[in-house]
Amino acid sequence: MIQRLHVTLLDVEGALQRLLGTAERRGFHVLQLRAEVGAGAVCTVMLTLEGTRDAELLRRQLERLHEVREVSLAAG
Amino acid sequence: MADTGAIQSTVRSGAQWLVAALEAEGIDTLFGYPGGAIMPVYDALVDSKLRHILVRHEQGAALAADGYARVSGRIGVCLATSGPGATNLLTGIANAYLDSVPMLAITGQVASGLMGTDAFQEVDIFGMSLPVVKHSFIVRRAEDVAATVHQACAIARSGRPGPVLIDLPKDIALARAAARATQPHPARVPLAPNAAALAAAHALLTHSERPLLYVGGGVGMARAEAALRAFAATTGIPSVCTLKGLGAIDPDAPGHLGMLGMHGSPAANHAVQSCDLLLVVGARFDDRATGKLDTFAPGARVVHIDVDAAEIGKLRSAQIALAGSMPLALAALAQPLPIAPWRKHCAALRALYANRYDAPGTDIYAPALLRDLSLAAGDQAIVSCDVGQHQMWVAQHWHIHSPHAHLTSGGLGAMGYGLPAALGAQLAQPGSCVICVTGDGSIMMNIQELATARRYGIPVKIVLLDNACLGMVRQWQELFFEERYSEVDLSDNPDFVALAQAFGIEAFGIDTRAQVSGAIRRLLDARGPILCHVRIDPRANVWPLVPPGKSNGEMMDSAA
Numbered sequence: 001m002i003q004r005l006h007v008t009l010l011d012v013e014g015a016l017q018r019l020l021g022t023a024e025r026r027g028f029h030v031l032q033l034r035a036e037v038g039a040g041a042v043c044t045v046m047l048t049l050e051g052t053r054d055a056e057l058l059r060r061q062l063e064r065l066h067e068v069r070e071v072s073l074a075a076g
Numbered sequence: 077m078a079d080t081g082a083i084q085s086t087v088r089s090g091a092q093w094l095v096a097a098l099e100a101e102g103i104d105t106l107f108g109y110p111g112g113a114i115m116p117v118y119d120a121l122v123d124s125k126l127r128h129i130l131v132r133h134e135q136g137a138a139l140a141a142d143g144y145a146r147v148s149g150r151i152g153v154c155l156a157t158s159g160p161g162a163t164n165l166l167t168g169i170a171n172a173y174l175d176s177v178p179m180l181a182i183t184g185q186v187a188s189g190l191m192g193t194d195a196f197q198e199v200d201i202f203g204m205s206l207p208v209v210k211h212s213f214i215v216r217r218a219e220d221v222a223a224t225v226h227q228a229c230a231i232a233r234s235g236r237p238g239p240v241l242i243d244l245p246k247d248i249a250l251a252r253a254a255a256r257a258t259q260p261h262p263a264r265v266p267l268a269p270n271a272a273a274l275a276a277a278h279a280l281l282t283h284s285e286r287p288l289l290y291v292g293g294g295v296g297m298a299r300a301e302a303a304l305r306a307f308a309a310t311t312g313i314p315s316v317c318t319l320k321g322l323g324a325i326d327p328d329a330p331g332h333l334g335m336l337g338m339h340g341s342p343a344a345n346h347a348v349q350s351c352d353l354l355l356v357v358g359a360r361f362d363d364r365a366t367g368k369l370d371t372f373a374p375g376a377r378v379v380h381i382d383v384d385a386a387e388i389g390k391l392r393s394a395q396i397a398l399a400g401s402m403p404l405a406l407a408a409l410a411q412p413l414p415i416a417p418w419r420k421h422c423a424a425l426r427a428l429y430a431n432r433y434d435a436p437g438t439d440i441y442a443p444a445l446l447r448d449l450s451l452a453a454g455d456q457a458i459v460s461c462d463v464g465q466h467q468m469w470v471a472q473h474w475h476i477h478s479p480h481a482h483l484t485s486g487g488l489g490a491m492g493y494g495l496p497a498a499l500g501a502q503l504a505q506p507g508s509c510v511i512c513v514t515g516d517g518s519i520m521m522n523i524q525e526l527a528t529a530r531r532y533g534i535p536v537k538i539v540l541l542d543n544a545c546l547g548m549v550r551q552w553q554e555l556f557f558e559e560r561y562s563e564v565d566l567s568d569n570p571d572f573v574a575l576a577q578a579f580g581i582e583a584f585g586i587d588t589r590a591q592v593s594g595a596i597r598r599l600l601d602a603r604g605p606i607l608c609h610v611r612i613d614p615r616a617n618v619w620p621l622v623p624p625g626k627s628n629g630e631m632m633d634s635a636a
Contacts, residue, residue: 013214014214057386063385066231067211
């Protein structure tokens with residue numbers, strides 16, 4: 001099943017590694033990643049993932065990462 | 077980040093800022109081992125009041141810090157140099173991650189300009205540790221060191237606790253800088269769970285005829301034992317607990333049925349299978365607790381209380397999710413419940429499946445020895461286990477009155493945990509009776525820490541249950557691999573009494589049941605570290621047992 005997540009996180013050392021690593025370790029395959037660092041060292045990331053596990057659970061697992069500010073599941 | 081906005085007039089090196097920040101955090105004990113890249117920190121320690129415990133292997137440092145943290149409720153701190161020092165910490169860091177123990181791991185790193193060049197003793201410990209830390213930092217400027225320490229400590233302590241790593245390049249540790257003074261961050265208190273969810277949980281409780289508390293390690297980590305016990309007393313709801321939940325409920329409470337799961341009590345497992353409401357408190361449906369998940373508590377609705385919202389619904393969906401403060405949730409739900417028939421049923425289960433200690437023969441029966449030792453040591457004694465059969469015997473037979481008095485590697489299952497964790501526990505509570513229960517396989521994983529016990533005169537009491545094999549693996553090979561024993565024989569073990577004595581530790585051995593009471597007295601009377609080597613039957617198994625992949629209702633109680 002394809003899932004799209006929109007993530008806002010602080011652009012600190014290791015932030016993307018942590019984000020992608022968490023998604024992969026929790027059972028999702030990263031199909032697409034688009035990341036952009038904006039003002040205030042805030043990074044916005046659009047992740048497209050494939051997996052059979054509950055995406056809402058992954059959203060909460062990503063949300064507890066220290067640098068992550070917001071995670072939402074995108075429609076479609 | 078809390079800061080005063082003032083510029084410190086004192087210029088310090090990065091290493092000195094690190095030590096000053098640790099002192100400001102109220103940390104008094106570090107466990108570590110020096111080496112090249114961490115040398116500036118060790119130099120700064122010379123002028124510090126911090127107590128440094130020199131272990132004999134970095135894994136021992138991390139596991140001792142873990143034991144220190146579990147008993148004290150404070151952050152355990154370990155430090156090591158770059159490369160092998162850092163990688164040797166990893167098992168202890170992973171242990172803290174899986175058991176939610178607040179820990180600060182500080183590693184030296186090669187100088188910034190050498191990072192990424194495969195320099196001597198360079199590894200990417202930041203990258204290697206990512207899956208097993210709550211958060212991690214590489215400090216890039218000396219003026220950021222103190223603020224990073226305070227931030228790391230706040231993260232390690234807050235919410236669901238865990239380990240945080242700070243990697244400190246050598247040039248940053250040596251560089252001198254005037255930094256903005258920072259203070260420890262105030263503790264963040266978890267919020268009360270959602271009011272509507274609490275009301276829904278209240279309604280489920282009111283209508284339940286067979287509610288059951290499923291208690292996990294989160295209760296101890298939240299220091300919520302008193303709230304839980306008050307809740308259980310008010311509601312009268314019977315309870316079961318996980319390996320890490322042991323001690324959260326008084327083991328003598330009439331409604332407590334003991335540990336559930338693979339080596340749990342039949343009373344606990346049968347109650348879970350027949351309850352109609354499972355009130356999960358700080359537990360996470362670990363596979364060792366649930367057995368075959370889709371047959372676990374088949375008729376139960378689930379109310380799940382946890383400070384970590386990501387644990388709710390991870391493995392078993394909950395009808396009601398109560399994310400947030402455990403004491404507040406329990407207080408809001410407490411009410412007397414008309415469940416007398418269910419309580420009577422659970423009391424009958426408890427009586428029916430009470431442990432028995434009348435094993436035939438004259439060989440030492442480990443469960444009876446552990447039961448007798450725990451009773452003789454008293455309610456305040458702390459037991460630190462290694463991993464294997466003896467770990468399960470302790471869980472089944474030790475009278476554990478506090479989750480902080482039972483140190484066990486529950487999530488990682490790391491052989492070698494017991495001795496260094498016991499050392500950390502004893503240093504956290506110097507006046508307590510600390511007993512390490514280990515096996516002949518496990519103790520060899522960190523046997524070198526006997527030297528630490530000797531050096532500092534740490535009076536831990538070590539009970540080494542020696543069955544001359546890797547008992548738990550042997551048991552599984554017997555039961556599930558058609559007795560095809562593969563690489564489990566340890567009959568060429570060293571003479572453990574002579575070995576302990578070579579480290580300067582008092583030691584003696586016993587091998588008959590008649591010697592047990594004298595051995596217990598000698599252990600408890602000892603003023604310094606002491607080891608008792610106990611020869612037990614290599615064929616002894618841990619019973620009962622839920623076979624892998626089976627339901628908790630399908631327990632075995634013998635090999636037949």
